[in-house]
Amino acid sequence: MDISKKHKDLTGQFFIGFTKFIFFLLGFVLLLVLGKIIYEGIGIISLEFILDEPKNNMTEGGIGPAIFGTLAVTTIMVLLSVPVGVSAAIYLSQYAKDTFFTRIIRTAVNNLAGVPSIVFGLFGLGFFILFIGRNLDEVLETGLLWGQPCLLWAAATLSVLVLPIVIVSTLEALIAVPKSHIDASFGLGATKWQTIKKVVIPQAKPGILTGTILAISRGVGETAPILFLGAAFFLPNLPIVDLCIGDYCIPMINPSEQFMYLAYHIFILATQSSNPTLTMPIQYGSTLVLIAITFLLNITAIILRYKYRKQLGKI
Amino acid sequence: MVDTTKSVDKIKNEDSELSKSESSLYGKKISINVRIKEKIIEYFFAANGIVALVFIILIFVFLFREGIQALNNVGILDFIYFDQIQIDKSVQRLYEWYPTSSEERYSLLPLIVGTLLTAIPATLISTFFGVAAGVYLSEISNPKAREFLKPMIELFASIPTVVLGFLMLVVGASVFDDLFHPSNRLNAFIAALGLSFVIIPIIASMTEDALRSIPNDLRMASYGLGATKWQTISRVIIPAGFSGVSASIILGFGRAIGETMIVLMAAGNASNITTDLFLSVRTMTATIAAEMGEVSQGSDHYYALFFIGIILFTITFFLNLIAEIIINKMRKKNIF
Numbered sequence: 001m002d003i004s005k006k007h008k009d010l011t012g013q014f015f016i017g018f019t020k021f022i023f024f025l026l027g028f029v030l031l032l033v034l035g036k037i038i039y040e041g042i043g044i045i046s047l048e049f050i051l052d053e054p055k056n057n058m059t060e061g062g063i064g065p066a067i068f069g070t071l072a073v074t075t076i077m078v079l080l081s082v083p084v085g086v087s088a089a090i091y092l093s094q095y096a097k098d099t100f101f102t103r104i105i106r107t108a109v110n111n112l113a114g115v116p117s118i119v120f121g122l123f124g125l126g127f128f129i130l131f132i133g134r135n136l137d138e139v140l141e142t143g144l145l146w147g148q149p150c151l152l153w154a155a156a157t158l159s160v161l162v163l164p165i166v167i168v169s170t171l172e173a174l175i176a177v178p179k180s181h182i183d184a185s186f187g188l189g190a191t192k193w194q195t196i197k198k199v200v201i202p203q204a205k206p207g208i209l210t211g212t213i214l215a216i217s218r219g220v221g222e223t224a225p226i227l228f229l230g231a232a233f234f235l236p237n238l239p240i241v242d243l244c245i246g247d248y249c250i251p252m253i254n255p256s257e258q259f260m261y262l263a264y265h266i267f268i269l270a271t272q273s274s275n276p277t278l279t280m281p282i283q284y285g286s287t288l289v290l291i292a293i294t295f296l297l298n299i300t301a302i303i304l305r306y307k308y309r310k311q312l313g314k315i
Numbered sequence: 316m317v318d319t320t321k322s323v324d325k326i327k328n329e330d331s332e333l334s335k336s337e338s339s340l341y342g343k344k345i346s347i348n349v350r351i352k353e354k355i356i357e358y359f360f361a362a363n364g365i366v367a368l369v370f371i372i373l374i375f376v377f378l379f380r381e382g383i384q385a386l387n388n389v390g391i392l393d394f395i396y397f398d399q400i401q402i403d404k405s406v407q408r409l410y411e412w413y414p415t416s417s418e419e420r421y422s423l424l425p426l427i428v429g430t431l432l433t434a435i436p437a438t439l440i441s442t443f444f445g446v447a448a449g450v451y452l453s454e455i456s457n458p459k460a461r462e463f464l465k466p467m468i469e470l471f472a473s474i475p476t477v478v479l480g481f482l483m484l485v486v487g488a489s490v491f492d493d494l495f496h497p498s499n500r501l502n503a504f505i506a507a508l509g510l511s512f513v514i515i516p517i518i519a520s521m522t523e524d525a526l527r528s529i530p531n532d533l534r535m536a537s538y539g540l541g542a543t544k545w546q547t548i549s550r551v552i553i554p555a556g557f558s559g560v561s562a563s564i565i566l567g568f569g570r571a572i573g574e575t576m577i578v579l580m581a582a583g584n585a586s587n588i589t590t591d592l593f594l595s596v597r598t599m600t601a602t603i604a605a606e607m608g609e610v611s612q613g614s615d616h617y618y619a620l621f622f623i624g625i626i627l628f629t630i631t632f633f634l635n636l637i638a639e640i641i642i643n644k645m646r647k648k649n650i651f
Contacts, residue, residue, distance in 0.1 A: 016455055030471055088363045114573070160374070224576055290477075
């Protein structure tokens with residue numbers, strides 16, 4: 001009896017230790033991966049590398065246009081997806097009753113988050129380029145301007161991709177607002193919109209911000225959907241156009257042009273470069289920049305959420 | 316002074332107007348104007364909810380609109396095999412994906428085999444590591460460490476897949492090649508290893524959520540009966556959280572099937588029908604990614620790629636649905 005109990009405890013100890021070991025093994029592997037990227041990439045990172053354009057058949061130079069393209073696409077993506085996503089979440093949490101219809105929206109949003117990103121690429125091609133773009137060209141008689149892969153449609157596709165992320169994280173933040181605060185606002189005679197504007201949204205702000213940041217980070221890292229939506233191997237010029245009103249000209253992102261993209265740049269360098277060994281430092285450098293951007297964004301999101309939860313706990 | 320009296324008068328006027336229009340909202344009388352404004356705002360938000368829904372429907376519609384054409388142009392049997400007539404007029408049945416040859420071959424079997432050969436090992440590896448990590452986080456680690464470790468897992472999950480594909484291609488494959496000398500340098504197993512980087516965090520964090528939501532009474536009751544920590548974990552906590560854990564594995568499997576960049580870069584992209592993990596394979600996602608850019612729109616090949624998209628969409632949609640149903644059932648039982 002005593003022996004068997006002791007034996008059981010030993011196996012228990014073993015398994016607990018084993019679980020611990022597995023967990024720290026994972027941590028070790030992660031550190032190894034990050035360490036490798038930092039070790040190989042840090043040497044090439046410089047202001048020049050970040051700002052310069054690729055030179056000499058991509059074996060020299062920097063990743064400036066790729067960073068610019070990434071910024072341009074994600075900016076448009078955020079402008080398209082965040083307003084719609086946040087409003088949809090406000091509707092779902094504040095207005096919609098728990099009907100069959102709203103349950104379908106919720107299920108669909110949840111499931112949309114699991115649809116492979118390459119399928120979003122197909123959707124972008126079929127819907128934005130071939131349907132909207134081609135019809136737009138016919139109506140506006142612009143020739144083949146919008147009916148081909150370009151920055152706008154890539155950003156639009158990515159915004160559909162990140163829409164569920166924005167909706168779900170905003171929804172979480174909105175639902176977490178204490179019911180008592182909302183009731184108190186009604187009790188003071190505020191209308192529904194006043195309550196939402198003055199009570200619900202201010203409290204949910206960190207959550208909304210978290211959703212936006214996560215959306216940006218997802219957009220920055222996503223490669224598969226933009227493979228055939230306008231990401232280019234190499235472009236000598238930035239996708240910029242001068243928007244002139246009278247004499248004043250402001251340089252603007254040109255949404256009808258192709259673009260370079262950081263994540264796509266890594267893919268191209270790693271798989272289609274003419275001399276992969278020669279470009280290896282550039283590959284690691286680009287990877288380090290991409291990892292740094294996504295980590296910075298995600299750490300910001302994590303800290304925001306942590307602070308927000310603490311703040312809620314105090315209430 | 317004058318101003319305030321004026322505004323008081325105004326308020327009095329409004330009050331009398333309010334009592335005339337006996338409209339009430341939340342038990343308070345409110346003017347028609349405000350009600351209209353409130354309604355407009357509500358409809359604005361509702362419209363955005365509908366926009367979100369419309370895009371979900373559109374994905375479905377456009378995917379199917381293009382993909383269903385494939386059944387007209389290519390035919391359902393052609394997606395399974397291709398009968399090649401030899402010089403001696405005998406027929407050779409080919410299971411090949413070779414859409415650019417003079418005799419176009421559209422068999423999906425090698426692609427499906429390739430997808431499963433990367434996704435299943437990846438899910439198995441990830442289940443082992445992911446569940447262990449989840450159990451550690453929820454039951455074994457001390458709560459203060461957890462505050463720090465859980466975000467680490469989230470950070471782990473945020474590594475762009477193109478980076479993982481790159482590392483597998485450049486480092487992982489070389490190390491593996493030196494150690495084990497596989498038949499192909501880039502193979503299904505290398506891709507599966509890369510995929511597990513994506514899936515382990517998903518399984519780990521969902522497992523942790525599921526186990527942590529199990530009421531503490533259960534643990535205490537188990538300890539009260541004299542069970543050790545490991546007995547409590549293995550016989551009480553894991554069975555109680557089983558549905559949550561299985562939901563996370565299903566989701567992970569769906570992610571493994573749908574992941575593109577890692578398999579595109581590390582699986583070797585040669586369509587083989589094989590069970591050999593160390594041969595190059597080509598997955599459904601990688602096929603779309605690699606071929607969509609060069610295909611001419613409206614060709615049989617183009618529609619065939621959309622057809623693959625339909626298959627991927629359907630599989631992942633149903634896997635997600637199953638996982639969601641399981642989680643909802645758990646919530647109803649008040650365990651999750």
